Amino acid sequence: MTREFDLIAIGTGSAASGVTSRCREAGWKVAIVDSRPFGGTCALRGCDPKKVLVGAAEAVDWTRRMKGKGIHAAELQIDWPELMRFKRSFTESVAKRREDDFAKAGIAAFHGRARFAGPTTLGKPSEAKLPWHSVGCLHGPAAGCCRLQ
Numbered sequence: 001m002t003r004e005f006d007l008i009a010i011g012t013g014s015a016a017s018g019v020t021s022r023c024r025e026a027g028w029k030v031a032i033v034d035s036r037p038f039g040g041t042c043a044l045r046g047c048d049p050k051k052v053l054v055g056a057a058e059a060v061d062w063t064r065r066m067k068g069k070g071i072h073a074a075e076l077q078i079d080w081p082e083l084m085r086f087k088r089s090f091t092e093s094v095a096k097r098r099e100d101d102f103a104k105a106g107i108a109a110f111h112g113r114a115r116f117a118g119p120t121t122l123g124k125p126s127e128a129k130l131p132w133h134s135v136g137c138l139h140g141p142a143a144g145c146c147r148l149q
């Protein structure tokens, strides 16, 4: 079976999500693929979680450094399991929400590792089972390309 797309983006992070939604809004037939849970580095492993973890470390560091200078905090420590639970409270929902957003926008979303088999072709990977056999891609509508077989 061959499916045709105007654009297939590899990755579901900030870059791919932005470009796919704009192209979709412009009427393009769009697909997106990611080998990891949807959402990309920033939302799942980068910016947002980092701010929480760094923020906690800074809070402890500042408090320790101000000890005896007007700040008193006995038994100050990071409760790592609790901190990670807090972090997960906003990272865990990202993948499902992103998947729902793609579906709502009419973007075909696939899980698996994509790999280039040629200049305009994404081929079936050896290390992951994908729901397709091969993908011809990365040309806009004007180029009339992008097949997913």
Ligand SMILES: Cc1cc2nc3c(=O)[nH]c(=O)nc-3n(C[C@H](O)[C@H](O)[C@H](O)COP(=O)(O)OP(=O)(O)OC[C@H]3O[C@@H](n4cnc5c(N)ncnc54)[C@H](O)[C@@H]3O)c2cc1C
Residues within 6 Å of the ligand: 010, 011, 012, 013, 014, 015, 016, 017, 033, 034, 035, 036, 037, 039, 040, 041, 042, 043, 045, 046, 047, 048, 050, 112, 113, 114, 115
């Ligand atoms: C610890 C950390 C903290 C950060 N903090 C900040 C910050 O505070 N502010 C800021 O602006 N930026 C920050 N960044 C940088 C920011 O996360 C990146 O700039 C941003 O995520 C890049 O987005 P992207 O969409 O290009 O790539 P990514 O979000 O990395 O997405 C790429 C996606 O592509 C997928 N992928 C890759 N290859 C394939 C393949 N062959 N097949 C299928 N899927 C594939 C990956 O699984 C991944 O999900 C931070 C990064 C890290 C690591």
